Amino acid sequence: MKIKHADFITSAVRKNQYPETGHPEVAFVGRSNVGKSTIINAITNRRKLAKVSNTPGRTRLVNFFLINEAAMLVDLPGYGYAKISKTEKAAWGKIIEDYINSSPHLKRFVLLVDSRHKPTADDIAMMEYFRYFEKDVVVIGTKLDKLKRNDIRKSEKLIRETLELTDKDQLILYSSTSRENLQAVIDLVFHDILPEDE
Structure with missing residues (x-):
């Protein structure tokens, strides 16, 4: 599967601002510093499609990208950034929750976690929400290149145990630096959403 086209469509904070394309949607969600924008840029092979900030927590909008003119990649605001007020946290949470509960075209979530660390309480809560x-x-476990090779299995085991993943649940560790497992990520994320021959 190849990503041939990727275009930014719009940013939104409420349902009446979502684009009415009718395309299936895949939503990316994760902590503010997990590398969400970087992996989106790698998947789409566009360096600056999603804005990468040195300051975590800058994305406060729901961003929509059209993929191969057939699907929408949706970038949700990052969660868990400590240096924001409770009011801001609540507002971000509502933006995410409103999208999750109101998008009729949502087909899949991509939960990004930092493969170097045990998933956080926020990661666990998000996974439990999806499961419920x-x-x-x-x-997807990001920052694979930061792990020693003999720690990869340990990291996978820790992520699976912490998030209570079953053998059927999909987990891939990925590196934006080396692009290791990039094609596997693309195939997994867009399985049954984009045609296999794309």
Whole structure:
């Protein structure tokens, strides 16, 4: 599967601002510093499609990108950034929750976690939310290049145990630096959403 086209469509904070394309949607969600924008840029092979900030927590909007003119990649605001007020946290949470509950075209979530560390309480809460509402979700562990090779299995085991993943739940560790497992990520994220021959 190849990503041939990727275009920014719009940013939104409420339902009436979401684009009405009718395309299936894949939503990316994760902590503010997990590397969400970087992996989106790698998947789409566009360096600056999603804005990468040195300051975590800058993305406060729901960003929509059209992929191969057939699907929408949705970048949700990052959660868990400590240096924001409770009011801001609540506002971000509402933006995410409103999108999750109101988008009729949402087909899959991509939960990003930092493969170097045990998933956080926020990561666990997000996974439990998906599980409770029976959402299709895949988990991607970022920053694989920061792990020693003999720690990869340990990291996978820790992520699976902490998020209570079953053998059927999909988990891939990925590196934006080396692009290791990039194609596997693309194939997993867009499985049954984009045609296999794309």
